[in-house]
Amino acid sequence: MKKNKRSSLQDIADAVGMTRMTVSRYLKSPTKVSEATRSKISEAIELLGYIPNKAPDLLSNAKSFSIGVLVPSLTNQVFAQVIRGIEEITEPAGYQTMLAHYGYSPEIEEKRVEYLLSYHVDGLILSETTHTERTRQMIKMAGIPVVEIMDINHPPIQYLIGFDNIKAAFDMTNALIDKGYKNIVYLGARLDMRTKLKLQGYTAAMSKRDLTPRSIMTDKPSSYGLGAKLIVQTLKDYPDTDCIFCTNDDLAIGAIFECQKRNIAVPQEMAIVGFHGHDVGQSMVPQLASVITPRQHIGNLAGERLLSVIDSKQDEVDYERVVDVGYKIHLGESA
Amino acid sequence: MKKNKRSSLQDIADAVGMTRMTVSRYLKSPTKVSEATRSKISEAIELLGYIPNKAPDLLSNAKSFSIGVLVPSLTNQVFAQVIRGIEEITEPAGYQTMLAHYGYSPEIEEKRVEYLLSYHVDGLILSETTHTERTRQMIKMAGIPVVEIMDINHPPIQYLIGFDNIKAAFDMTNALIDKGYKNIVYLGARLDMRTKLKLQGYTAAMSKRDLTPRSIMTDKPSSYGLGAKLIVQTLKDYPDTDCIFCTNDDLAIGAIFECQKRNIAVPQEMAIVGFHGHDVGQSMVPQLASVITPRQHIGNLAGERLLSVIDSKQDEVDYERVVDVGYKIHLGESA
DNA sequence: AATTGTTATGTTACAGGTAACAATTAAAAT
DNA sequence: ATTTTAATTGTTACCTGTAACATAACAATT
Numbered sequence: 001m002k003k004n005k006r007s008s009l010q011d012i013a014d015a016v017g018m019t020r021m022t023v024s025r026y027l028k029s030p031t032k033v034s035e036a037t038r039s040k041i042s043e044a045i046e047l048l049g050y051i052p053n054k055a056p057d058l059l060s061n062a063k064s065f066s067i068g069v070l071v072p073s074l075t076n077q078v079f080a081q082v083i084r085g086i087e088e089i090t091e092p093a094g095y096q097t098m099l100a101h102y103g104y105s106p107e108i109e110e111k112r113v114e115y116l117l118s119y120h121v122d123g124l125i126l127s128e129t130t131h132t133e134r135t136r137q138m139i140k141m142a143g144i145p146v147v148e149i150m151d152i153n154h155p156p157i158q159y160l161i162g163f164d165n166i167k168a169a170f171d172m173t174n175a176l177i178d179k180g181y182k183n184i185v186y187l188g189a190r191l192d193m194r195t196k197l198k199l200q201g202y203t204a205a206m207s208k209r210d211l212t213p214r215s216i217m218t219d220k221p222s223s224y225g226l227g228a229k230l231i232v233q234t235l236k237d238y239p240d241t242d243c244i245f246c247t248n249d250d251l252a253i254g255a256i257f258e259c260q261k262r263n264i265a266v267p268q269e270m271a272i273v274g275f276h277g278h279d280v281g282q283s284m285v286p287q288l289a290s291v292i293t294p295r296q297h298i299g300n301l302a303g304e305r306l307l308s309v310i311d312s313k314q315d316e317v318d319y320e321r322v323v324d325v326g327y328k329i330h331l332g333e334s335a
Numbered sequence: 336m337k338k339n340k341r342s343s344l345q346d347i348a349d350a351v352g353m354t355r356m357t358v359s360r361y362l363k364s365p366t367k368v369s370e371a372t373r374s375k376i377s378e379a380i381e382l383l384g385y386i387p388n389k390a391p392d393l394l395s396n397a398k399s400f401s402i403g404v405l406v407p408s409l410t411n412q413v414f415a416q417v418i419r420g421i422e423e424i425t426e427p428a429g430y431q432t433m434l435a436h437y438g439y440s441p442e443i444e445e446k447r448v449e450y451l452l453s454y455h456v457d458g459l460i461l462s463e464t465t466h467t468e469r470t471r472q473m474i475k476m477a478g479i480p481v482v483e484i485m486d487i488n489h490p491p492i493q494y495l496i497g498f499d500n501i502k503a504a505f506d507m508t509n510a511l512i513d514k515g516y517k518n519i520v521y522l523g524a525r526l527d528m529r530t531k532l533k534l535q536g537y538t539a540a541m542s543k544r545d546l547t548p549r550s551i552m553t554d555k556p557s558s559y560g561l562g563a564k565l566i567v568q569t570l571k572d573y574p575d576t577d578c579i580f581c582t583n584d585d586l587a588i589g590a591i592f593e594c595q596k597r598n599i600a601v602p603q604e605m606a607i608v609g610f611h612g613h614d615v616g617q618s619m620v621p622q623l624a625s626v627i628t629p630r631q632h633i634g635n636l637a638g639e640r641l642l643s644v645i646d647s648k649q650d651e652v653d654y655e656r657v658v659d660v661g662y663k664i665h666l667g668e669s670a
Numbered sequence: 671a672a673t674t675g676t677t678a679t680g681t682t683a684c685a686g687g688t689a690a691c692a693a694t695t696a697a698a699a700t
Numbered sequence: 701a702t703t704t705t706a707a708t709t710g711t712t713a714c715c716t717g718t719a720a721c722a723t724a725a726c727a728a729t730t
Contacts, residue, residue, distance in 0.1 A: 005396075006452075006477050008686055019710055024687060034708060049476035054453045056687035058390035059715040061340075074418060080410045096450055099434045115431055117341075118389045119454070141384030142341050224618035253615070260620040280588070280615055283559035285595040343716060354680055359717060369678060391717035394685040 007048040015044040027052075058120045066096040067123045067306060068116030072104045072192070078248075078276050078295055079127065082149065085299020086125060093307055095122070102128075104192050110135045117142045123306040129154045129193045145309035147302045151194055152322055159309070161301045161323045165194050168291045168327045169201030172273065173245060175329050177209050181243035181271055186215040187230045187255070188247045189222045195247045198275065202245060214238055222247070227254020231270075242271060243335065249274035249281045252288055256334060271335040277328075286333035293327045301325065342383040350379040393455045401431040402458045402641060403451030407439045407527070413583075413611050413630055414462065417484065420634020421460060428642055430457070437463075439527050445470045452477045458641040464489045464528045480644035482637045486529055487657055494644070496636045496658045500529050503626045503662045504536030507608065508580060510664050512544050516578035516606055521550040522565045522590070523582045524557045530582045533610065537580060549573055557582070562589020566605075577606060578670065584609035584616045587623055591669060606670040612663075621668035628662045636660065 009020040016023075018037060026033045026041045033041070044050075057064060067090055071079035087097055098116055102108040110132045116124065117138055123145045139146055139157060150162040176184055186202045188195040199215055206213040216233055220226055227250060234241055246252035252274030259266050266272055266286055274281055274290040281288030301323060309319070344355040351358075353372060361368045361376045368376070392399060402425055406414035422432055433451055437443040445467045451459065452473055458480045474481055474492060485497040511519055521537045523530040534550055541548040551568055555561055562585060569576050581587040587609030594601050601607055601621055609616055609625040616623030636658060644654075 010686075020687070021711080022709060025709085028688085032708080037708085049472045051449060051452045051473050051477060053393065053455075053686055055390050055393035055455070055685075056715080058388065059394060059686080059717095060688070061715070062688085074409065075412070075415045077410070083409060114386060118387045120388075120390070137384045138386055142386060224614050228618065254618055257618050257620055279559050283563065283589055283592050285592055345716075355717070356681080357679060360679085363718085367678080372678085388716060390715075391685080394687095394716075395718075396685075397718090 007050050008053065009050075011048055012041060012044045012050055015048065016040040061120065063122050063310075064120045065094055066098050066119065066121050067125065067310075068098045068100065068113075068119075068121035069125045070109060070112055070116070071099070071101050071127050074101050077278055078293075081295040082127070082299040082302075085296035086303040087299075088296075089300055089303030090307060095307070104128075104190060106130055106132050106135070110138075113138055117144075123147070123310050125149060125302050125306060126157075131157075145306055147306045147309075149298050149302050151197060152324055153197055156321050159305055159319065159321055159323075161298055161305065161325065163293060163298075163325050163327045165197040166201040166204075168275075168293075168329075169198035169245070170205045171201075172275075172291050172329050173202045173205035174209070175331065176243055176245065176271070176273065176335060177205065177211065179271075179331070179335065181335075182211060183214075183238065183241045184211070184243040184245055185234050185238055185241050186213070186245050186247070187227075187234065187251055188215060188217040189220055189226055189230070189251060190247075191217060191219045198247055214241075222250040224250060224254035224257065227251035227256075228258035231255040231258050231272075242269075243267075243273065244270070245273045247275055249276050249278040249288060249290055252290070252334075253278075253281055253284065256284070256286070256288065267333070267335050273331075273335050277330060282332075289332040289335035290330055291327050292330045294325050298325055342385050343388065344385075346383055347376060347379045347385055350383065351375040396455065398457050398645075399455045400429055401433050401454065401456050402460065402645075403433045403435065403448075403454075403456040404460045405444060405447055405451070406434070406436050406462050409436050412613055413628075416630040417462070417634040417637075420631035421638040422634075423631075424635055424638030425642065430642070439463075439525060441465055441467050441470070445473075448473055452479075458482070458645050460484060460637050460641060461492075466492075480641055482641045482644075484633050484637050486532060487659055488532055491656050494640055494654065494656055494658075496633055496640065496660065498628060498633075498660055498662045500532040501536040501539075503610075503628075503664075504533035504580070505540045506536075507610075507626050507664050508537045508540035509544075510666065511578055511580065511606070511608065511670060512540065512546065514606075514666070514670065516670075517546060518549075518573065518576045519546070519578040519580055520569050520573055520576050521548070521580050521582070522562075522569065522586055523550060523552040524555055524561055524565070524586060526552060526554045533582055549576075557585040559585060559589035559592065562586035562591075563593035566590040566593050566607075577604075578602075578608065579605070580608045582610055584611050584613040584623060584625055587625070587669075588613075588616055588619065591619070591621070591623070602668070602670050608666075608670050612665060616667075624667040624670035625665055626662050627665045629660050633660055 009023045012023045013020040023041055030038055098121055100112040102112050109128055113135050126148045127150055129151050146157050147159045148156055151165045152160055152162045153166055186199055188199055203213040216230055252272050255272050256266055259270055264270050274288050277290045277292035281290055344358045347358045348355040358376055365373055433456055435447040437447050444463055448470050461483045462485055464486050481492050482494045483491055486500045487495055487497045488501055521534055523534055538548040551565055569579055587607050590607050591601055594605055599605050609623050612625045612627035616625055
């Protein structure tokens, strides 16, 4: 498609008979330009519909006032809230968010990191624990601050803000055992690192209390429908199950719906537990038992940390590298 | 934070004793460079961790191979699916998506459009029907293709792909009346254009059948909790209500949960209807009645249209400007 | 031996905004 | 009237990659 050639500062300058430097001044600090030219320029900008151009900023390696945020999935409610938390901090500070998602794949993450770096973001927030070697190398060479979020069970590239998935699953499992459940099955989907870490915590808790850990794992992406399927399989494979612990709320909610269809009483015949404390789960009947995680708070802290590192001289920075924001075990009505 | 100065083509060139032109050739078409230099350059790039730089692309107004996508909200499941639909088309074609959201505000939309244009996106997909004057002006000056999506009740800037919200609400209301419901109340939140259009369709259908339209509208953002509150208010304000038609599934689902808490049988005592056909609603018990909209399909078509206009000479384009993808009335189990 | 062709690399210019410095003009102070 | 100061605008250079053209070196052909 033919481009109407967008107008540049030069075009504005030509229109008012000045150099582009003067127009640039008008935009940056209008008081440095005389009253007369000021109004002429303002008029020309209006008329020609000037749109700022990021290119020169990038070229002279000025700050871009943009930060890159990588989340595994946009469908996942959890990350929508994390993003909100981040932007609550970064927007008012004048930073634009460049958002990208990578479908839980480190290889796609690598592409996205390259993409974000090619636009000279001033900082990066990553949601994944594992990165490709080239991802790490690129970030290192770019020399920008990086904050990783969500899980804290791995050494950070620079800074890490999240909670302990292993311990959270351990604590929840323990709470369930305390409540009297014995045949607890763990349901996992989308076999990413977090799912595996939770399995680890669950297994540890079960073994410690001399109970047999049982799990059904699939690499299919989480959905309500999958939760339904998995509980059906659970009933078949382990008929004596009295409680299922799902890796996330989507599975748990789907499982509850399936129980409602089959007239299985929750929690009397089957207790069902999720992870993260989504809106749906908290509003539904019965209210879903879940590990409540402070997603928005994680976003806030990640944004704050990133900005303060961006704005500091590298050597005067001395933050703790890992921040544990914790979580809350909530047994709701479904367990 | 001090930058380690990312390496440019010049740095690579210096490292191998060539000019950056040669390195550029290596990246674009390796065969044009001799075997010997090729391996030296490859080594240097590896070592110095070269990251491509978008700036020169933008500067010389080359195609950026990125498209801008504006959605009102990331929390809204509907748009997550639209985005997936768009990217299914644009990703394989080599285009990066620059995603931004504007919280249903035309003023913020304007800022986001400026932001996207400042990065020289090759095309734009907008989800809103109303835009500020400056938004329109900027888009016009930028001379790039624009596809608007979702509602078709307004004249398009260029192309428009969606469905008729008024007619959809009209048809659903009619279907409910046909089913025997008489005291139908419309619940609206986040008073954006789409909510108002649906109200219009609902009102028309009620009036046509000699029934009194009743609605409760609030400008609060939709949520399950709000759906619960609104049905409580409905029961108070209009005790004889036998059916509520919610502007979206979130409200409807929240309302159903509230009914379950209060032991109000759905649909026997109260029919509840939503809009869009979300996963939750389709999985829950009772299955939610809703207007099923082809979000992903809208995304597909929008992506296809945008790319084909980008790739064409402006004058040879001759598509229909408005595409109506329709919708499906689904009465599920809740009506 | 002279010409043509081929391959590999270099040179120059350009895109748009801004920092740093220079120059001009007008007003103020001597 | 002359110098000083302030206010306004201009000039130059730079950031990075690439298109377009130029050159160099050598092989192949006449």
